[in-house]
Amino acid sequence: MKEDNRLAKFLDGSLSGEAKNEWDQEADKELYERIKRYSADLSAPIHTHDDHLLQAIMDSKATAVKKLPPYGYSRWLAVAAILLCVLLGGWLMWSSETVLQASTHATLQVPLPDGSEVLLDNGSKVSYKRFTWPIQRYVQLEGDAYFAVEKGQTFTVKTKLGAVRVLGTRFDVLTSSGKLSVHCYHGKVEVQQQKDKMLLTAGQSLRVDDGRWERDSVFLLEPTWKAGQLLFESASLDQVVTELERSFAITIETTAHSVSRTQQFTGKLPTADRDAAIHIIETAFSVSCRKLADHRYLIESK
Structure with a gap:
């Protein structure tokens, strides 16, 4: 214990008198001198520096933490997003249309979802909504078409003319040449243009031209254009020129002053x-039709 006490006093420089003389005679004095010299270079950390470091760490953690929205708010946002997607998808399905058009040189047979069929004449177009078909059989027609309709709910063909x-x-x-013509080959059809209506039975036809309704008879089993006429x-x-231009994709000019209007x-023209x-x-x-180019003609009086 005495030795330890002398070492402590040596290190802090408090040895004096006889104790100092005895210490100078120590065999390990040189070792103790080096210990004293190295220990003098050591210093305890400054506490104020630790305080600033701790505060900096706390501040950095505070800024890194983000406040999250309440659980209920996030849940309602997710539900709203799902509902929006469902509504948008339903609307797209409800409003989407299937559109089919025949080429200018051939007819096109179109099967409908219920088994009904539409035969489109050259250049004609039909559209319908597949998603709503089970509750509403409805087609939009541009041009001419022959329909074979299966029994069921009301089947409606809408055109610009009725x-x-x-x-x-x-x-x-x-619906060519601005006139609406309907030929009924089997069953019954109702033709409507604005507020006017007319019922046709098998073997009857109707032509609506500039407000005039003309009923006639049909002696054929199907349209002649189905057979290429x-x-x-x-x-x-x-009117004939308009049909020829549409059927053959050509342009026909006429001289108004020289051709009788x-x-x-009344008759048939081949479409092939x-x-x-x-x-x-x-x-x-009694006219002359002169070819000007591959798809251009000029009709003149003879």
Whole structure:
């Protein structure tokens, strides 16, 4: 213990008198001198520095922590997002349409979801909504088409010139040249244009032209154009030209001062032979149809 006490006093420099003389005689004095010298270079950490370091750490943790929204708020946001996606998907399905169009040189047969069929004439187009079909059989038609409708709920064909409603039948709808023509081959159809309506039974036809409703008879089992023919009844040259342009994708010009506008044509024109159809028109109207280019013609009086 005495030795330890002398070492402690040596290190802190408090040895004096006889104790100091005895210490100087120690064999390990040189070792103790080095210990004293090295221990003098050591210092305890400054507490104020520790305080600042601790505060900096606390501040950094405080800024890194973000306040999260309440659990209930996040849950309602997720529910709202899901509902929005469901509503948007339902609306897209409800409003989406299937659109089909025949080429200018061929007819197109279109099967409908209930087994009904539509045969589109050259260049004609039909559209319908597949998603709502089970509760509403409804098609939009541009051009001419033949319908074979399965029995069921009301089947409606809407055109720019009027609507045709049926339950189950075979009929065609023609909207060319600004006129609405309907031929009923089987069953019954109802034709409506604005507030006017007319019921047709099998074997009857109707032509609506500029407000005039003309009922007639049908002696055919199906439209002649289904077999590659165009059927005209009391058609003017302008009306025939319009059909030829649409069927053959050509342009036909006429000279108004030299071609009669009062003549009419009743008959058939082939849709598979352009030259033959033009020749028939030349004979029926006593005109000359001159070819200007591959798809351009000029009709003049003879």
